[in-house]
Amino acid sequence: MTISRQLHKFGGNSLATPECYQHVVQIIKEHSNNGDIIVVSASGKTTDFLIKFVSYLRKDKCVADEILQELYKFHTKLVKKLLKEERRFQVLVQLGSEFNTLRELVAPLNAEIEARVLGYGEIWSARLLAAVLCQENLPAINQDSRDFLRANLGIQPEIDLNSSYPLVKKMLVKHPHRRLVITGFMARDKQRNTVLLGRNGSDYSATAIGILTGVYQVTIWSDVAGVYSADPYIVNDAHLLPCLGLDEADELARLATPVLHSRTLQPVAQSKMHLHLRSSYQPKLGSTRIERTLSSHSGAKVITSLDEVLLIQLTFNHQKHNLQDTISSLLQNLKSAQLEPLTYETKIELYTFRLAYTTEKVNAALSYLQNLAIDTTTVKIQEGYSLIAAVGSGIVKNLNHCHDFYQQLKAHPIEFISESQSALSLVAILRNTSVSPLVIAIHNQLFQIKKQASVPPLPFTKTLSTPPAQCLYDSIECKLS
Ligand SMILES: Nc1ncnc2c1ncn2[C@@H]1O[C@H](COP(=O)(O)OP(=O)(O)O)[C@@H](O)[C@H]1O
Numbered sequence: 026m027t028i029s030r031q032l033h034k035f036g037g038n039s040l041a042t043p044e045c046y047q048h049v050v051q052i053i054k055e056h057s058n059n060g061d062i063i064v065v066s067a068s069g070k071t072t073d074f075l076i077k078f079v080s081y082l083r084k085d086k087c088v089a090d091e092i093l094q095e096l097y098k099f100h101t102k103l104v105k106k107l108l109k110e111e112r113r114f115q116v117l118v119q120l121g122s123e124f125n126t127l128r129e130l131v132a133p134l135n136a137e138i139e140a141r142v143l144g145y146g147e148i149w150s151a152r153l154l155a156a157v158l159c160q161e162n163l164p165a166i167n168q169d170s171r172d173f174l175r176a177n178l179g180i181q182p183e184i185d186l187n188s189s190y191p192l193v194k195k196m197l198v199k200h201p202h203r204r205l206v207i208t209g210f211m212a213r214d215k216q217r218n219t220v221l222l223g224r225n226g227s228d229y230s231a232t233a234i235g236i237l238t239g240v241y242q243v244t245i246w247s248d249v250a251g252v253y254s255a256d257p258y259i260v261n262d263a264h265l266l267p268c269l270g271l272d273e274a275d276e277l278a279r280l281a282t283p284v285l286h287s288r289t290l291q292p293v294a295q296s297k298m299h300l301h302l303r304s305s306y307q308p309k310l311g312s313t314r315i316e317r318t319l320s321s322h323s324g325a326k327v328i329t330s331l332d333e334v335l336l337i338q339l340t341f342n343h344q345k346h347n348l349q350d351t352i353s354s355l356l357q358n359l360k361s362a363q364l365e366p367l368t369y370e371t372k373i374e375l376y377t378f379r380l381a382y383t384t385e386k387v388n389a390a391l392s393y394l395q396n397l398a399i400d401t402t403t404v405k406i407q408e409g410y411s412l413i414a415a416v417g418s419g420i421v422k423n424l425n426h427c428h429d430f431y432q433q434l435k436a437h438p439i440e441f442i443s444e445s446q447s448a449l450s451l452v453a454i455l456r457n458t459s460v461s462p463l464v465i466a467i468h469n470q471l472f473q474i475k476k477q478a479s480v481p482p483l484p485f486t487k488t489l490s491t492p493p494a495q496c497l498y499d500s501i502e503c504k505l506s
């Protein structure tokens with residue numbers, strides 16, 4: 026395998042409009058060579074709407090059909106705007122036939138069909154991008170990742186590098202001098218069933234494909250130039266972090282910050298591959314490099330938040346003496362099952378233990394906990410929480426940052442605050458709180474000095490304050506309301 030190969034991953038936000046595709050083509054022209062690998066997510070919010078389609082298929086077929094119709098319009102428009110007439114025909118015929126298949130589906134769908142449906146977004150974007158590249162005289166092949174990525178179906182499916190490797194090698198030999206445009210997000214299990222790698226899982230497919238194809242560098246292109254001190258769509262004057270430790274990036278991913286998916290960093294940690302994050306909208310803006318060396322910085326670097334968090338509360342049998350041991354082994358089991366909570370709270374005196382999860386993971390965690398033979402009187406879900414965290418190496422030892430974080434939160438309905446086990450974050454769970462104003466306040470308080478030191482101005486103009494992916498969402502939401 027050539028050692029000069031690199032991989033570029035483009036997320037949904039980078040493929041949300043015809044203009045976004047054109048930016049991507051320009052980036053590929055300037056930053057890649059024949060033989061490089063390109064991994065794509067579904068355009069814009071396509072996956073969200075495929076999920077909505079599946080859920081309405083159970084409840085209301087008419088609404089499900091409307092969602093499909095909007096998606097069909099969105100994708101045919103992309104094709105028509107991007108491909109010249111002579112190249113369009115074949116792509117439109119395939120698209121038409123796939124939408125016909127979707128229209129004929131009747132609920133309930135089994136898990137395999139549902140996974141296949143949710144993976145269509147990546148199929149459409151990989152096919153379209155490969156066609157646009159060929160049109161631009163950049164020979165490209167569109168490749169379904171399921172042909173060579175093997176994963177085991179599970180709560181959080183993991184790519185099996187050993188069984189995928191020979192298949193990847195074969196694929197590379199077949200197309201030596203072309204760019205390969207590969208679908209992110211999907212793999213197959215041993216029974217050849219489609220396995221999805223979890224929401225936002227294309228980042229993980231990108232680094233896993235990176236390690237399998239022996240690339241020296243992976244660049245994740247999205248609508249932002251990298252990891253900022255807070256979501257730049259929430260905090261206008263958030264600053265871009267030129268580098269971030271692998272451990273800090275992993276903690277952000279663990280806390281479900283969308284800019285990096287959890288597990289993305291696993292393949293990076295196992296190899297010498299470099300990882301960069303950059304903006305496909307404004308490539309010159311800078312980037313974030315993920316570094317292996319431990320950070321000498323001591324304190325918060327990023328303020329992150331989640332709007333929708335759920336708590337699972339376990340109440341233990343009162344007679345239990347060794348509650349702390351039970352909880353430690355429970356946490357260990359959850360970690361092995363890839364169901365580590367975002368944060369947790371133990372109240373020994375009340376025999377309760379509460380674990381925080383995203384909506385995506387909560388049901389899997391609940392059934393896992395219910396199936397464990399632990400001595401509990403109740404296991405219940407509590408809704409209506411949000412999360413705010415300050416992340417950075419040494420945060421828990423930086424007394425100013427800890428103090429400022431508590432000060433900003435104290436007037437709000439805090440459920441609990443805890444330090445993460447890794448000591449890389451301080452995490453607060455709040456009740457019914459809109460987190461954006463708090464993120465802005467905490468960010469201002471903690472990074473005031475940095476602001477005065479003047480970092481280059483950010484490009485987030487008014488027109489960028491809504492990501493383009495939002496357009497499809499808005500148009501469909503509007504039709505459905
Ligand atoms: N600290 C942060 N730095 C940068 N982006 C962030 C941060 N926190 C949240 N984000 C969000 O992450 C988004 C990029 O991730 P994602 O939506 O998964 O992109 P893509 O669709 O390109 O994969 C940005 O639009 C931004 O709103």
Ligand SMILES: N[C@@H](CC(=O)OP(=O)(O)O)C(=O)O
Binds near residue numbers: 067073223227228
């Ligand atoms: N399309 C999938 C996978 C993905 O990674 O998307 P993105 O790169 O846009 O976060 C999803 O929306 O979950």
